[in-house]
Structures are given as C-alpha cells and as structure tokens.
Amino acid sequence: MVLAGGLLAGCGDSVEGHPIAVRGPVTPIVSAEGGLAKLLPDPSQFPTRYTAxxxxxxxxxxxxxxxxxxxxxxxxxxxxxxPATPTAGPAVAVGTDDEARATLTVVLTRSDQPLSALRDQLGQCGTVRLGDSGLTSVVSTRLNPAPPANADDTLAFERTVAAPNDPTGSQRTMQTLIGQIGEVRITVSYMTSGSGxxxxxxxTLFTTALRKVRKG
Known part of the structure; x- marks a missing residue:
C-alpha cells in the first residue's frame, strides 16, 4: 500500500514502504523573538512624518x-x-524623523512578570547611575499617569539619559508608553536628542500597536 503525502498512520497500523525523514521538526521551534515580529505594526501604520x-x-x-x-x-x-530580562524578544519597528532628530519605536517582548512589577521598580529607581568602561551616565525616570487603553495594564514614564562629564551637555529624552496583553509587553517610545x-x-502608534497585538 502506498500512502499519499500527509496521510498519517495510527499507532496500531502497519505501513508498507521505506521510512523517510520527517520534513521539519515534530515540535515547532520557537525563535529568539518568540513569534513577535508578526505582531508589530506595519511601517505604513507609523505617523506620516516618520520613515519606518x-x-x-x-x-x-x-x-x-x-x-x-x-x-x-x-x-x-x-x-x-x-531591568528584568524578557522571556522572548525583542521584535522592533522604528520610525525616524530626521528633521526633529527623533525616533518613534515599537518594542515587543514576552514577560513572565505583570506590568505592576515594572511600575514598582520604576517608582524606586528615579535616579540611576550607570558605569561602563570608565564612563558614567545618569538615567532619570519620572512616572506619568497610566494611559487608558485596551490592555490588561498600562504605564507611562519620561526618562532622560545624560553623561555628567560630557562637555557638550547632550542628553537623550524618552517619552514611553507600555501596555501588557497576556504575556506580550508592548513598549512605544519617542526618543530625541533635541527638545521636541x-x-x-x-x-496614535501606541493604540495601533495594542490593536495589532489584540488581533494576533
């Protein structure tokens, strides 16, 4: 008896012919980004001023x-x-506004922690010093009211990253919105080295990103 491709025999059945290797794994392989890339907003869904x-x-x-x-x-x-290490990800889409020297970025990760754990951590970490290869930077974070959104939980914060010994006095400023739907954490951040x-x-992009994850 010859079996057509894709036909599976039961455990007690006898199958004639030669055994062949299975094409592909029996258990699906989860990539490092955990299937998150397909949940990212399409670049065309970014605000028009951004090249994404x-x-x-x-x-x-x-x-x-x-x-x-x-x-x-x-x-x-x-x-x-x-920061806690995500269980999968990140998957990232980024839009650039060259005129404003700014980016608008969507980061998707998977987390085994509720968003409240991050909120509690940020509440205790208003000013953090980072040291790397003799260089020091200061990360300052301020929690903002959580945005209403179609998510299990949300939070918002503003953050600046500055190097005290940098003679140029340059710094990066971020405005960030985060939502969590199940184990998927959606971070949308506006980052600039200017003042805009x-x-x-x-x-708008946060709402779009949440909707895309909800739809799956």
Missing amino acids: LVLPADTAKQAADDVNGYLPGAQVDPSGCV KDGEGLD
Whole structure:
C-alpha cells in the first residue's frame, strides 16, 4: 500500500514502504523573538512624518537597549534597578524623523512578570547611575499617569539619559508608553536628542500597536 503525502498512520497500523525523514521538526521551534515580529505594526501604520522599518533580529536588541536607556553589561547603581530580562524578544519597528532628530519605536517582548512589577521598580529607581568602561551616565525616570487603553495594564514614564562629564551637555529624552496583553509587553517610545515632543504620534502608534497585538 502506498500512502499519499500527509496521510498519517495510527499507532496500531502497519505501513508498507521505506521510512523517510520527517520534513521539519515534530515540535515547532520557537525563535529568539518568540513569534513577535508578526505582531508589530506595519511601517505604513507609523505617523506620516516618520520613515519606518522593521529591524532584523541582529539589530533589534541594540535598538531596544537604546530605547530603554540601559547599556548591556553596565554597572547599575542601585543594583535593584537592573531591568528584568524578557522571556522572548525583542521584535522592533522604528520610525525616524530626521528633521526633529527623533525616533518613534515599537518594542515587543514576552514577560513572565505583570506590568505592576515594572511600575514598582520604576517608582524606586528615579535616579540611576550607570558605569561602563570608565564612563558614567545618569538615567532619570519620572512616572506619568497610566494611559487608558485596551490592555490588561498600562504605564507611562519620561526618562532622560545624560553623561555628567560630557562637555557638550547632550542628553537623550524618552517619552514611553507600555501596555501588557497576556504575556506580550508592548513598549512605544519617542526618543530625541533635541527638545521636541510628539505626544499625538506616540499615542496614535501606541493604540495601533495594542490593536495589532489584540488581533494576533
């Protein structure tokens, strides 16, 4: 008896012919980004002033670290302010506004912690010093009222990252909205080295990102 491709025999059945290797794994392989890339907003869904793209996996981690403001491997003081490691991700889409020297970024991760744990941590980590290769930077964070949104939980904060010994006095400023739906954490952040803000663009993209994750 010859079996057509895709027909499976039961445990007690006898199948004639030669055994062949299974094409593909029996158990699906979960990639490092945990299937999150398909949940990102499409670049065309970014506000029109931003030129957007989905980042490849090898650069997504660096972009997520930039938005977070914490250098990987840096010494963190207080030590209790080290960000928790996600269980999967990140998947990242970023839009650039060259004129405003700003970016609008969506970062998706999976977390085994509720968003309230991050809120509690941020409440105790208003000022954090980072040390890396002899360089020091100061991360200052201020919690804002959580935005109403179609998510299990949300939070908002403003953050600046500055190097006290930098003679140029430059700093990065972030406005960030975070929502959690199940184990998927949605972070949308506006980051600039200038003085501008784009609250409307941030709110719009946050709503779009939440809707995309909800739809799956």
